[in-house]
Structure formats: structure tokens, C-alpha cells
Amino acid sequence: MxxxxxxxxxxxxxxxxxxxxxxxxxxxxxxxxxxxxxxxxxxxxxxxxxxxxxxxxxxxxxxxxxxxxxxxxxxxxxxxxxxxxxxxxxxxxxxRMNRILRLNDKDMDVVVQPGITRKQLNAQLRDTGLFFPIDPGADASIGGMAATRASGTMAVRYGTMKDNVMALEVVLADGRVIRTGRRARKSSAGYDLTRLFVGSEGTLGIITEVTLKLHPWPQAISSAVSSFGALHDAVETAIEIIQSGIPVARIELLDEVMMRGINGHFGLAYREAPTLFFEFHGTEAGVAEQAEFAEATAAEHGGLGFEWAQLPEERTRLWRARDNTLYAGLSLRPGARAMITDVCVPISRLAECLVETRREVDALGMIAPVVGHVGDGNFHMLILIDPANAEEIARAKALHARMVARAIAMEGTCTGEHGIGLGKIDFLKDELGEAVDVMRSIKAALDPLGLMNPGKIFRSSLEPRA
Structure with a gap:
């Protein structure tokens, strides 16, 4: 307007x-x-x-x-x-609001401004023996991660932003400043406003401070890569490891298309097959035990051997490739943009959902690499499209809609971690039904003029700008 x-x-x-x-x-x-x-x-x-x-x-x-x-x-x-x-x-x-305001190392929490990024935060925590584990891949700001309820590669062990944000300072739509909680590790004091604002995407207020849980650096860390002959086998390996109660820190899946992308983009030489990236945290003995079980489980499902990365520089190289899968995927089709999905399903349905989706993409002849946080049932597909080709965009949107419908039918969600934004508005009602009307009521109560990030989560009542 x-x-x-x-x-x-x-x-x-x-x-x-x-x-x-x-x-x-x-x-x-x-x-x-x-x-x-x-x-x-x-x-x-x-x-x-x-x-x-x-x-x-x-x-x-x-x-x-x-x-x-x-x-x-x-x-x-x-x-x-x-x-x-x-x-x-x-x-x-x-x-410019990117500082640590208060570090409480004995309580393992920290108060930060919203503009500090996760890498900046962990760099400043390096000498404390503590770290903030939520890793969405990109070097996102902590305020943005709270606003979208982000998670990422280590959610299977450490949870999501919902689990690691203890309190917020928020500026409401009329300029009032509120705090949603204290630093106590638990509270029964009234409505849980912290979790109301975590994931609200800036539609209810502006986050100006975040109090976060921190975690101790593990005594030992080990990473590994294992490839498989079939996508189903890789997913079943991840499911069995999780169901066995092994506290693995990360289990990431890259399909054969994405592996081709990271090999070409980073000059690597991994087998171009469905591949699991593992990371284990704990004591020396605990990590060895976890790794031994994971390797044996992978072998039972046709795993083609483990490649270990135990030195810090080896682990950095491995996870740098995983964290930059967006750019590796885009390299498969220069000039394309990626329509990025992020459905999540109960882990028992993950193999079915992934294999059906991969089969449909292959039948359509589209380039769409897959990367997934399979430890918690979440996966992304990068549907590569020509942004100037309306017919191609329409086909990709239709594929995305069927993928979301499949996830919801399996009692999953249209978005595991990216939020609703503009791209998932049409699916929210399908997933949550009348609960969306309750969300609208909360929005109207806190932002009656509809000025806070209009057009996200719901359609905006403000006239779009020409």
C-alpha cells in the first residue's frame, strides 16, 4: 500500500x-x-x-x-x-542489537539481544565450557530463530527453540514492553506467554531480548558418514537407532541427488547414494558405545561402511557440507531458485512419506534433492525451479501441496521448522482446523490494527502494496 x-x-x-x-x-x-x-x-x-x-x-x-x-x-x-x-x-x-547482556554460567543460561547470530553467540561462549546447540544450518539470528521456532540438525537430542528459550522481552503493538518469564527452569505462573511468542513470526510483538538455556560441551564428539543402496534402508536405519533409545546428537539424511550436489559444489568424493550423517556426543566410553551400535544397525540395513570424522577439522569439513546443502543443491541447476519444503511426520511414517515423495518427483522428471533431520521425522526437499517459468512454478507448487497433504494425512505437519510465513498459509487450516480461528483471536487482541508483520500466518487485512 x-x-x-x-x-x-x-x-x-x-x-x-x-x-x-x-x-x-x-x-x-x-x-x-x-x-x-x-x-x-x-x-x-x-x-x-x-x-x-x-x-x-x-x-x-x-x-x-x-x-x-x-x-x-x-x-x-x-x-x-x-x-x-x-x-x-x-x-x-x-x-546492531547483537550483544550478550548477561551470562549465568553456573545456571547454564544467557540473556542476549535478538540480533546476535548463533555462531557469534557460540564464539563468545567458547571459553565457558558451554554452548547453544540449536543449529538450523544458516547462521541465523537468535531473534529470528525464536520467532520461527527454529530447530535444525541437533533437535533430536537438544530439542528446538521452543525447548531452549526460557523467557523473552517483547515490545507489543502499542509500544508496551513485557517480560514473558524469569530464569527459573520451571514455572506454573499463568499463561505460557514465552511459547506463545516463540513461533509467532513477529505477528504479535517484537522480540528485543531472549533468555536461552545453554548446554555443557560434551567430553567427546565423533561424526561418521554411511551410505546405502536405497533411500528406504537409510531411513529405516535412522528409525531403528532412535527407537532403540541411543542418544545420538544428529542423524541427517542426504539423498543421492543432494550427495551429487555437495560433491560438485565442495569438490568432495562421497558415494552418490542415500547417505546418513551421524554425530555422537558424550563421554569417551558413551560415544564409542553409541557409534558401535549405530554402525552395526547400519550394516543390518545394507549400509556400505562408516567413514569416521573424529578430528575437529574433519568434523568441520563434514558438517560444513551438510550446513550448505541449499547452495550445493542450487548448483545442480545454475540460475534456479529453490522452493524449499519442510514437512515433518511421526518417525514411524517417515520412510513411507519420503519414499512416496521421492517416487513422485522422479516420475515428474524434476530436480529436487532431499535433506532431512530424520532423527525427528523432518525432511526438506529443494524443488529447483526457473523463477521466470510460470508453468514450472505451478507444477512445483502442486507437488508441494501434495507433499504437505501426504504429511498431514500421516498426522504430521506442513512445516517442521520454517514457519508459515507467506508460503504455508493455505495449509494451516488443513492442519489445525478451528484452532486457526483461535490464533486469529489472539492476533486481534494483541495487534488490533494488524500492523505487526502483516500477511504472515494469516492473510493480511491491510491492502497489499502495488
Whole structure:
């Protein structure tokens, strides 16, 4: 809808408040309208780089009086158009709010600003013997990870953001600042507002502080790679390991198409077959026992041997390849964009869901590598499309819709970790039914003007910008 009436005056006031930290430069606006998603660039009208919670609160209150939409922006790594400014307005870029505010090493928790990334956080924790384990692959901001309820490769052992965020400081749509909890490890005090805002994608308020659980570095870490002759065998291996109660830290699946991509992109020489990436954490004896069981289980399912990575540099090389599967996948079709899926099903249905999906993709003749956090039933398919080919995009969307319907029919979800954003709105009602109306009621109560990240999770009542 462009800049709302009176917004020019608001921008002038913002310049008076924060000086050069507010900009309407076209290049900066465009940078904040795009992400890793295939969705079209939808930039805001103004970007501001706040440095303190009170500054955010004052600006939010100002936007409320002017009817200006507000979007929070972290590292720009979202995959469902979660930060697209569909109605224009103001974008908060939190890159300057990237500090550790309080480290409580004896309690194993830390209070951080939302703009700190997970790699920045762990680099600063290096000498404490503690780390933050949630690893979505990209170097996402902690605020963005909380907003999308992110998880990633180590969720099978350490849980998701939902399990590791203890409390939040949030600026509400009218400029009020609230704290959703304390540092106690458990509480029965009223509604669980922390988990209401975790996963709300900036549609209910702006996260300005996050209190996180930390975990001790394991005494021993070992990683391994094992390939299989068939996708089904790889998945069944992962399922059996999980069902046996082995506390493996990561079990990641890359299909033969993705393995071809990482070999070409990184100059590696892995077997181009369905492959499991493992990581084991614990004591020296515990890691050895876990690894021995996993290797034996893989062999029972036709595993083609284990390749071990025990030295830190070997593990770094292995997981660097896994963490950059988006770019490795895109290298299979230069110039393409990826429509990235992230369905999740009960682990007992994972093999069925994955094999049926792979069979359909092959029948369509599309390039769509698979990578999965198979330890918790979550997998991604990168459907490579020509962004200028409308017919191809329509075919990919239809494939995606059938994939989501298959997951929901198996009592799964349309999104395991990317959020709803723009891309999954049409599936939310199919998954949760009347509960979506309850979500709308909460949204209306906390953001009656609909200014907080409009057009995400639900359709926006604001007129889209031309």
C-alpha cells in the first residue's frame, strides 16, 4: 500500500531520533525485502537499525499512531517469505542489537539481544565450557530463530527453540514492553506467554531480548558418514537407532541427488547414494558405545561402511557440507531458485512419506534433492525451479501441496521448522482446523490494527502494496 498517509512525517521524526540509523535508500530496502525463499522481493518503505529496547518501543508506538506496518529482520535467512514487507512500512534491522547482556554460567543460561547470530553467540561462549546447540544450518539470528521456532540438525537430542528459550522481552503493538518469564527452569505462573511468542513470526510483538538455556560441551564428539543402496534402508536405519533409545546428537539424511550436489559444489568424493550423517556426543566410553551400535544397525540395513570424522577439522569439513546443502543443491541447476519444503511426520511414517515423495518427483522428471533431520521425522526437499517459468512454478507448487497433504494425512505437519510465513498459509487450516480461528483471536487482541508483520500466518487485512 506504499507509505501510509502521514508516514513521511514519521520518517522525519525517526531521523530526528536515530539520525543516520534510518534509511530509505533503495539498495538497503531491497536487501530487506528478499530472503533465501523463492518468493518475490517485497521491500519495506524504511529501514531502521535500533540499538536499545526503549528505542524500539518508542518507534513502535509512533508507527501505531501512523498506521505504519512493522517487520522485524534478523539475518535474512528465512525460507517462507517470513520477513517480506507485503504492505510496505517499517523494517527493524536488529544487526546492531547483537550483544550478550548477561551470562549465568553456573545456571547454564544467557540473556542476549535478538540480533546476535548463533555462531557469534557460540564464539563468545567458547571459553565457558558451554554452548547453544540449536543449529538450523544458516547462521541465523537468535531473534529470528525464536520467532520461527527454529530447530535444525541437533533437535533430536537438544530439542528446538521452543525447548531452549526460557523467557523473552517483547515490545507489543502499542509500544508496551513485557517480560514473558524469569530464569527459573520451571514455572506454573499463568499463561505460557514465552511459547506463545516463540513461533509467532513477529505477528504479535517484537522480540528485543531472549533468555536461552545453554548446554555443557560434551567430553567427546565423533561424526561418521554411511551410505546405502536405497533411500528406504537409510531411513529405516535412522528409525531403528532412535527407537532403540541411543542418544545420538544428529542423524541427517542426504539423498543421492543432494550427495551429487555437495560433491560438485565442495569438490568432495562421497558415494552418490542415500547417505546418513551421524554425530555422537558424550563421554569417551558413551560415544564409542553409541557409534558401535549405530554402525552395526547400519550394516543390518545394507549400509556400505562408516567413514569416521573424529578430528575437529574433519568434523568441520563434514558438517560444513551438510550446513550448505541449499547452495550445493542450487548448483545442480545454475540460475534456479529453490522452493524449499519442510514437512515433518511421526518417525514411524517417515520412510513411507519420503519414499512416496521421492517416487513422485522422479516420475515428474524434476530436480529436487532431499535433506532431512530424520532423527525427528523432518525432511526438506529443494524443488529447483526457473523463477521466470510460470508453468514450472505451478507444477512445483502442486507437488508441494501434495507433499504437505501426504504429511498431514500421516498426522504430521506442513512445516517442521520454517514457519508459515507467506508460503504455508493455505495449509494451516488443513492442519489445525478451528484452532486457526483461535490464533486469529489472539492476533486481534494483541495487534488490533494488524500492523505487526502483516500477511504472515494469516492473510493480511491491510491492502497489499502495488
Amino acid at each position: 506504499g507509505i501510509p498517509v502521514g508516514a513521511a512525517a514519521v520518517i522525519d521524526r525517526l531521523a530526528g531520533m536515530v539520525g543516520a540509523r534510518v534509511t530509505t535508500a533503495r539498495g538497503v530496502l531491497d536487501e530487506h525485502g528478499r530472503s533465501e525463499a523463492y518468493h518475490a522481493n517485497q521491500p519495506p518503505d524504511v529501514v531502521i537499525f535500533p540499538e536499545a529496547t526503549q528505542e524500539v518501543a518508542q518507534i513502535v508506538a509512533l508507527c501505531a499512531t501512523a498506521g505504519m506496518p512493522i517487520v522485524a529482520f534478523g539475518a535474512g535467512t528465512s525460507l517462507e517469505g517470513n520477513t517480506a514487507a507485503v504492505a510496505g512500512g517499517l523494517c527493524f534491522d536488529f544487526s
